[in-house]
Amino acid sequence: MKPAEQPGQIYELPAVPDPTEQALEDLDLIYAYLYARVGNRPDAEDLTQQVALKAIPRLKPDAAPAAVRAYLFATARTVLARHWSRRLGVPEEQLLDDLSQTEGGGEEPEPIERVRRILDALPANYRRLLELRFLRGYSLKEVARETSTTPGAAKIMQWRALRAAAKVSDAR
Amino acid sequence: MPDSEEQRLADRLEALVRQLLAGRSPHLHVSDASERRALMVAARLAGAREAFPRPTPEFKRRLAAELGHSAPVAERGLSRRAALVAGAGVALGALGGASAQRLADLLPKAAPGPTKTAAERAILEPQPDTARWYDTGIRFAEMSESQPHRVTAGAISAFVIRQGEQLTAMSSYCTHMPCELVPTGSQLRCPCHNLSFSLQGQSLADGYDLPSLPLVRVRVKNGRVEVMGTA
Numbered sequence: 084m085k086p087a088e089q090p091g092q093i094y095e096l097p098a099v100p101d102p103t104e105q106a107l108e109d110l111d112l113i114y115a116y117l118y119a120r121v122g123n124r125p126d127a128e129d130l131t132q133q134v135a136l137k138a139i140p141r142l143k144p145d146a147a148p149a150a151v152r153a154y155l156f157a158t159a160r161t162v163l164a165r166h167w168s169r170r171l172g173v174p175e176e177q178l179l180d181d182l183s184q185t186e187g188g189g190e191e192p193e194p195i196e197r198v199r200r201i202l203d204a205l206p207a208n209y210r211r212l213l214e215l216r217f218l219r220g221y222s223l224k225e226v227a228r229e230t231s232t233t234p235g236a237a238k239i240m241q242w243r244a245l246r247a248a249a250k251v252s253d254a255r
Numbered sequence: 256m257p258d259s260e261e262q263r264l265a266d267r268l269e270a271l272v273r274q275l276l277a278g279r280s281p282h283l284h285v286s287d288a289s290e291r292r293a294l295m296v297a298a299r300l301a302g303a304r305e306a307f308p309r310p311t312p313e314f315k316r317r318l319a320a321e322l323g324h325s326a327p328v329a330e331r332g333l334s335r336r337a338a339l340v341a342g343a344g345v346a347l348g349a350l351g352g353a354s355a356q357r358l359a360d361l362l363p364k365a366a367p368g369p370t371k372t373a374a375e376r377a378i379l380e381p382q383p384d385t386a387r388w389y390d391t392g393i394r395f396a397e398m399s400e401s402q403p404h405r406v407t408a409g410a411i412s413a414f415v416i417r418q419g420e421q422l423t424a425m426s427s428y429c430t431h432m433p434c435e436l437v438p439t440g441s442q443l444r445c446p447c448h449n450l451s452f453s454l455q456g457q458s459l460a461d462g463y464d465l466p467s468l469p470l471v472r473v474r475v476k477n478g479r480v481e482v483m484g485t486a
Contacts, residue, residue, distance in 0.1 A: 107319060111309050118308035122301030126280045128314050135318055171291045172284075198303040201296070217300035218405075220276065220438060223269065225399060239257045241272070242265035242293065245300075249292035252299070 102142040105151045110135055112152070113159050119197075120163060133162045204251045209244035216241060268293055275301040305437060305446060312448070376456075377469040379411055379426055385485045391415065393480040395422065401454055403438040408484020413471040414443065415480055416454055424473035424482050425456040430466045443468075 113134050118127035138158040142151060168175040198218075202210045208230070215221040215229055227237040257265065271281040271294055281298075285291045302308070310318075380386070389408035398404070398417040405427055406413055412427045412435065427435050427443075434447035442459065443452040451459040456468035472483035 103322070107315075107322075110315070110318070114310045115308050118305070119302040120295075120299060121280075122275050122298035122304075123278055123280055124308075125278075127308065128310060131310060131314075132318055132321075135322060139322055167295065170281075170285075171294070173291065195303045198300055201299075213300060216272070217276070217297070218304060219402075220304065221399075221402075225402070228399075229397060238265045238269050239261065242261065242268050245268065245293040245297050246289055248300070249289070249296040252296050253292065 102144060102146040102151050103139055105148050106135070106139050106142060106155060109152050109155050113155055116156065116159055117163060121166070126166065130159070130162050130166055134159045137162070201248050201251050205244065205247055208240070209247055212237065212240055212244050213248065264290055268297070272297050272301075305435070307435065309434075309447065311446075376467050379413075379469045379471050379483075381409075381411070381483065381485045385409070386483055387486045388474070388476075388481045389484045390476075391480045391482055394478055395475045395480055396478060398422075398480070401441065403443065403454065404480075405438075406480075406482055408471075408482040409486060411471060411482070411484040413473075413482055414438070414468075415473060415482065418454070422473055422475065422480065423455070424471040425468040426471060428468075430458070430468060431460075436468075 110131055114127055114131045117130045117134075118124070121127055121130065134155060138155050142154065146154070164175050167173065202213060205213070212226055212230060215226045216223070221229065223234050223237050223241070226241075227234040230237065232240070267283060268290065271283055271285075274281040274283075275297060281294065285294055387409070389406070391404070391406040391408075393404055393406070393415065395417065398415075401416060401418055403414040403416050406415055406424075413424045414427050414436070415422065415424045429436055429445040429447065429450060429452075431445065431450055432447050434445050436443040436445055436452060438444075439451075441454060443454065443456075445451065450465065452468055453459055456470070458465035458467065474481050
């Protein structure tokens with residue numbers, strides 16, 4: 084428990100961690116950041132590795148913890164933009180602009196909260212379909228059964244719902 | 256009615272979604288901007304399936320070795336900051352401090368001893384002054400057989416599973432470390448240490464006598480599933 088602060092009392096400050104140690108520990112955050120944006124483990128691991136190999140050797144020995152983390156997140160944004168750029172054939176600069184506009188400081192995102200906000204802005208039928216499919220892991224067939232429709236119609240609705248979700252996401 | 260172009264895009268996107276939800280990297284050429292944006296938002300939705308994703312210990316060990324670092328980061332366990340950022344406040348029980356105390360306060364019947372056997376299975380029962388029933392929004396009649404539904408009820412996170420006419424709710428956190436389990440086929444898998452539980456909540460790990468997942472009180476009221484949680 085933290086002692087009550089008293090005037091004149093001296094507290095021992097914790098030692099500043101080694102930047103590499105700090106960075107290795109922060110990779111959990113980087114992985115979570117990347118996973119929330121690529122949605123699968125192989126890509127998230129690959130990109131986390133790229134961030135580590137790119138950023139950690141360049142850390143200054145006396146870098147403060149906050150600076151280490153900021154540098155890791157900046158590198159993660161660049162790596163992520165390159166990933167989507169190659170995967171989707173879009174200029175990297177355009178994606179970097181998008182990422183810096185929507186990601187703020189990089190560390191803030193609460194992925195589930197952000198997804199919740201996107202879902203909440205959608206019409207009820209789209210929201211329900213995406214919740215069932217993505218958050219509860221239903222197959223398209225199960226979604227169709229739950230929503231009293233056919234798998235073919237559910238597939239079309241999934242496309243429309245994701246397109247609507249993308250518009251909401253872009254607008255935020 | 257969808258036109259043929261819309262049908263084609265819906266088919267292609269479904270192929271990508273299936274790859275994502277199977278945990279694979281999606282591979283398919285994306286042709287236009289709307290398809291691209293739809294895929295990126297699908298990736299975000301798929302990424303929200305895990306409450307706090309973290310790399311496997313094997314991956315971290317490999318990476319630390321590649322960086323020439325002597326101390327394998329994998330041995331350090333869950334980073335407190337990682338859990339906080341991911342918003343898994345209640346999962347911090349084993350990490351010490353005030354969170355552990357709050358979690359312990361919620362579990363008067365969960366024995367503090369080392370293990371519990373399946374026969375004396377723990378029940379997550381909040382203190383009477385904080386306990387309340389939560390409407391999960393799930394209709395019992397619409398529940399699929401053996402399909403876990405993850406729900407939260409205040410500080411309690413649980414899986415609700417229907418098996419025949421029986422309804423069971425159990426904690427969604429691994430009893431080894433406070434990592435949230437992920438439904439995978441007919442198992443609940445722990446992403447932290449590759450341990451698994453059956454849909455009945457029993458550990459499937461060889462060589463570990465892990466306690467079963469604590470039960471959570473559940474009922475059906477007016478056809479809807481309600482779970483006992485904390486105010």
